[in-house]
Amino acid sequence: MKRRAVKASPVAQPCFCGRPLAYDACCGALHAGQPAADAESLMRSRYSAYVLGLNDYLLATWHVDTRPAALDLGADPLPKWLGLEVKAHTQSGDSATVEFVARYRVGGRAQRLHEVSRFLREDGRWYYLDGEIDGAASQASAAATATTIQGVGP
Numbered sequence: 001m002k003r004r005a006v007k008a009s010p011v012a013q014p015c016f017c018g019r020p021l022a023y024d025a026c027c028g029a030l031h032a033g034q035p036a037a038d039a040e041s042l043m044r045s046r047y048s049a050y051v052l053g054l055n056d057y058l059l060a061t062w063h064v065d066t067r068p069a070a071l072d073l074g075a076d077p078l079p080k081w082l083g084l085e086v087k088a089h090t091q092s093g094d095s096a097t098v099e100f101v102a103r104y105r106v107g108g109r110a111q112r113l114h115e116v117s118r119f120l121r122e123d124g125r126w127y128y129l130d131g132e133i134d135g136a137a138s139q140a141s142a143a144a145t146a147t148t149i150q151g152v153g154p
């Protein structure tokens, strides 16, 4: 079993995506190349990839029809991701939707991203197709649209 050298951390610490698993046993395995078991797992691994700034992984898991030529996560200021909550996951054959709320902070303001993402499975692998953010269709990534999302203020 191949393991990456990671900083020593207690196994009890949950993965970035919120599942009660160590990163290596959760999104880390997908980031290392293991196919996602379902669309929700892929969506969670993409959230973790945003947290870690894994541009290559985000592009590799984007469907070829909607994938941007490049992904610039260096937007200023960078969002600090605070947590993920998956609200719903439905699958019908090789297509699936995942509804989620991601919380982040950008420029000192807490923000909330509510999106219904669509996924397609091709050759046994799931890919992110596009998503609707708060009812508005969008193919943009969560990070790229961060500044357009209404904040949930105190």
Ligand SMILES: [Zn+2]
Pocket: 015, 016, 017, 018, 019, 023, 026, 027, 028, 044, 045, 048
């Ligand atoms: Zn995870």
